[in-house]
Amino acid sequence: MTETAVRTVLVLVENTADAALRSPALEALTLARTLGDVVALTLSEPSRPALDQLAEAGVDRVLQADLGDAPREIPVVAAAAVAAAAEHVRAGLVLLTSSFANKEIAAHTAWRTGAGLLIDVTSLADDGGRLVGGKRVFAGTWDTECAVTTDLAVATLRPNALAAEPADAPGAAAVERLPVAAAAPAGLELLDRVVHEVSADASGVVRPALAEAAVVVAGGRGTAGDFGPVEDLADALGAAIGTTRDAVDEGWIGHDAQVGQTGVTIAPRVYIGAGISGAPHHHGGMQAARTIIAVNTDSEAPLVEISDFAVIGDLHEILPAAAAAIREQRAAAADS
Amino acid sequence: MRIVVCVKHVPDLQSTRGFTAERRVIRSADDGTMNEVDENAVEAALGLVAAAGDGEHEIIALTLGPDVAADAVRRALQMGADRGIRITDDALAGADYFGTATALAAAIRRIGDVDVVLTGMAALDGLGAVVPSLLAAALDLPQLTVVQELTYAGGALTARRELDGVTETLRASLPAVVAVTDLANTPRFPKFKDIMAARAKEIEVLSAADLGLADAASTARTEVVLAEPRPPRPEPEIVTDSDSGAGGRALADYLISNNLI
Ligand SMILES: Cc1cc2nc3c(=O)[nH]c(=O)nc-3n(C[C@H](O)[C@H](O)[C@H](O)COP(=O)(O)OP(=O)(O)OC[C@H]3O[C@@H](n4cnc5c(N)ncnc54)[C@H](O)[C@@H]3O)c2cc1C
Ligand SMILES: Nc1ncnc2c1ncn2[C@@H]1O[C@H](COP(=O)(O)O)[C@@H](O)[C@H]1O
Numbered sequence: 001m002t003e004t005a006v007r008t009v010l011v012l013v014e015n016t017a018d019a020a021l022r023s024p025a026l027e028a029l030t031l032a033r034t035l036g037d038v039v040a041l042t043l044s045e046p047s048r049p050a051l052d053q054l055a056e057a058g059v060d061r062v063l064q065a066d067l068g069d070a071p072r073e074i075p076v077v078a079a080a081a082v083a084a085a086a087e088h089v090r091a092g093l094v095l096l097t098s099s100f101a102n103k104e105i106a107a108h109t110a111w112r113t114g115a116g117l118l119i120d121v122t123s124l125a126d127d128g129g130r131l132v133g134g135k136r137v138f139a140g141t142w143d144t145e146c147a148v149t150t151d152l153a154v155a156t157l158r159p160n161a162l163a164a165e166p167a168d169a170p171g172a173a174a175v176e177r178l179p180v181a182a183a184a185p186a187g188l189e190l191l192d193r194v195v196h197e198v199s200a201d202a203s204g205v206v207r208p209a210l211a212e213a214a215v216v217v218a219g220g221r222g223t224a225g226d227f228g229p230v231e232d233l234a235d236a237l238g239a240a241i242g243t244t245r246d247a248v249d250e251g252w253i254g255h256d257a258q259v260g261q262t263g264v265t266i267a268p269r270v271y272i273g274a275g276i277s278g279a280p281h282h283h284g285g286m287q288a289a290r291t292i293i294a295v296n297t298d299s300e301a302p303l304v305e306i307s308d309f310a311v312i313g314d315l316h317e318i319l320p321a322a323a324a325a326i327r328e329q330r331a332a333a334a335d336s
Numbered sequence: 337m338r339i340v341v342c343v344k345h346v347p348d349l350q351s352t353r354g355f356t357a358e359r360r361v362i363r364s365a366d367d368g369t370m371n372e373v374d375e376n377a378v379e380a381a382l383g384l385v386a387a388a389g390d391g392e393h394e395i396i397a398l399t400l401g402p403d404v405a406a407d408a409v410r411r412a413l414q415m416g417a418d419r420g421i422r423i424t425d426d427a428l429a430g431a432d433y434f435g436t437a438t439a440l441a442a443a444i445r446r447i448g449d450v451d452v453v454l455t456g457m458a459a460l461d462g463l464g465a466v467v468p469s470l471l472a473a474a475l476d477l478p479q480l481t482v483v484q485e486l487t488y489a490g491g492a493l494t495a496r497r498e499l500d501g502v503t504e505t506l507r508a509s510l511p512a513v514v515a516v517t518d519l520a521n522t523p524r525f526p527k528f529k530d531i532m533a534a535r536a537k538e539i540e541v542l543s544a545a546d547l548g549l550a551d552a553a554s555t556a557r558t559e560v561v562l563a564e565p566r567p568p569r570p571e572p573e574i575v576t577d578s579d580s581g582a583g584g585r586a587l588a589d590y591l592i593s594n595n596l597i
Contacts, residue, residue, distance in 0.1 A: 076473075100481075100482050101500060107470050111434075116432075117557065119433075119462075139349075141565060142353075142355060142565055144355075144560060144564075145563075146561065147561045149557055150557045187509035187510075187512065188506065188512075189506065190504065192503075192504065193503075196503070209501070215596075215597070248519075249519075255484070255519065256501065262518045270596045272587075284463070294572075295583075295587070304572060305572070306569060306572075308572055309572060309573045309587075309590050310574045310575070311574075311577055311586060311587050312574060312576045312583070313577025314577070318583045321587075322584035325585045325588035326588045326597065
């Protein structure tokens with residue numbers, strides 16, 4: 001890339017058919033603006049409010065891929081659209097938010113386009129024309145940076161790596177259709193796809209999604225299967241609920257909620273782990289949390305050792321007391 | 337059925353992990369193991385062979401890595417794989433995702449007539465979770481990835497996967513690439529006689545030239561430019577819940593006074 005050319009950054013924006021864009025998409029757009037001219041790509045028809053949000057994020061151009069009958073849920077099909085769009089706008093960077101499905105789309109896009117691939121970065125910067133992505137690895141003990149040596153880079157950005165901000169000036173968010181010829185790979189069939197019900201608290205308030213929540217309250221084997229105290233504190237804080245593989249294995253809670261190397265990777269502002277020992281498999285999935293709080297009967301649990309703050313005692317007493325104290329404080333603040 | 341299982345040698349999660357001065361992951365025989373989820377991949381291969389029933393079957397464990405990586409192949413042989421292949425070459429040292437996938441795909445083509453390529457969902461050192469997709473792309477095969485439940489019947493594979501708020505069921509005809517999670521099965525623990533039997537099994541070593549890989553195929557598209565240990569975390573602030581409720585209030589106070597809510 002020469003000094004004079006402005007890089008075009010293509011951002012895959014999901015859920016544009018919904019009333020509101022999700023925070024990770026807005027975070028990706030915020031980062032994209034620092035790296036070049038932003039073009040948003042969507043695989044479905046965007047709603048009016050979604051277009052308004054794209055405009056607020058400074059997006060002038062929105063590409064709506066038209067995949068015909070091809071099943072866009074299959075990553076290879078979505079990748080065909082991303083690769084076609086990248087070529088269409090001569091992108092220097094394709095940015096996606098990190099999720100299992102998006103990593104697959106990113107891999108296939110990079111394969112098709114010959115792009116260098118950065119997975120799960122928490123930062124991306126321009127270093128003399130080269131894109132450099134940062135990532136914390138080995139349970140938070142090392143910082144690494146990786147430079148892309150090809151003209152085109154494909155990167156997935158972890159949710160919560162940065163704060164979403166509106167652009168200085170709004171964009172036009174004009175939609176342009178892009179026909180894409182794609183088909184599911186021969187021999188592959190999607191038999192069934194069930195979207196899970198969103199989890200809500202007792203008063204019907206929808207809990208934030210685990211991967212993108214600012215605060216996560218996680219409960220492990222120490223709950224002994226009773227997630228009541230975990231839910232109580234999570235709802236007092238407006239937090240998402242997480243767990244360990246042991247609790248999933250026990251059938252106490254779904255795999256969706258599993259934090260760790262073979263579950264969801266999270267980077268919330270605050271992580272509270274109750275009745276969780278802090279095995280390396282779990283730690284690897286929450287190492288990026290800014291503040292780590294442990295609640296455990298064992299003061300020598302590994303999670304206590306890596307925490308910023310720990311309460312030693314029974315979570316069944318501590319979590320409800322903490323939830324009550326937070327609700328009290330909120331009520332007092334509302335009164336004054 | 338002929339199955340290739342891709343297994344990776346990674347630093348043990350319990351060991352102190354780090355990078356060399358050349359910014360490569362430190363790999364040693366003492367602190368290394370087979371990537372744990374790759375044990376699930378080997379177990380899935382053994383399960384498919386059992387489900388396929390009578391007939392000729394072969395399970396080949398394949399790795400790309402230096403001498404110590406032979407340990408991962410050895411482990412697969414102890415679990416029941418029939419033979420092993422290790423790709424190694426100075427030209428492939430420090431290969432990125434593409435170099436890795438290109439070399440593994442070349443070996444799979446060289447083996448020939450492969451019905452299923454099995455992998456773990458992610459290497460627990462880098463957590464990329466992209467090599468399976470790249471293998472599917474390189475070999476032009478359908479993929480079943482992040483698989484929690486795998487069944488084989490009527491010549492086709494059916495997989496259930498649960499991700500990002502959806503549960504999907506997919507079916508693929510053979511040949512296909514399959515990446516399993518740690519929930520897909522429980523890997524067997526090799527017995528003494530399996531460990532002895534594995535000693536007699538062959539591990540073939542292949543170079544980039546053996547695979548017809550030109551330099552360009554293994555040229556990395558990314559370069560690690562920094563690897564720096566982080567300072568140790570400060571000591572935690574620890575409160576003991578002396579009487580019921582005090583610990584909870586302390587937790588609430590910590591959140592409030594640090595502006596965390
Ligand atoms: C290949 C592989 C992949 C894995 N992937 C993951 C993963 O992605 N995520 C994951 O989480 N795990 C994963 N695991 C499992 C992991 O190794 C641990 O077994 C698991 O994280 C432990 O869960 P836990 O902390 O809930 O249970 P435990 O380790 O049993 O810890 C329970 C803790 O609760 C405390 N406790 C008990 N009673 C109370 C009480 N009343 N109040 C407060 N504290 C109490 C105990 O002191 C203890 O510290 C994986 C394992 C393998 C082999
Ligand atoms: N060097 C390697 N040799 C053999 N298999 C590998 C190698 N790297 C990755 N794999 C396979 O690909 C899976 C996912 O790895 P990754 O995409 O690196 O997270 C692993 O579980 C292995 O099955």
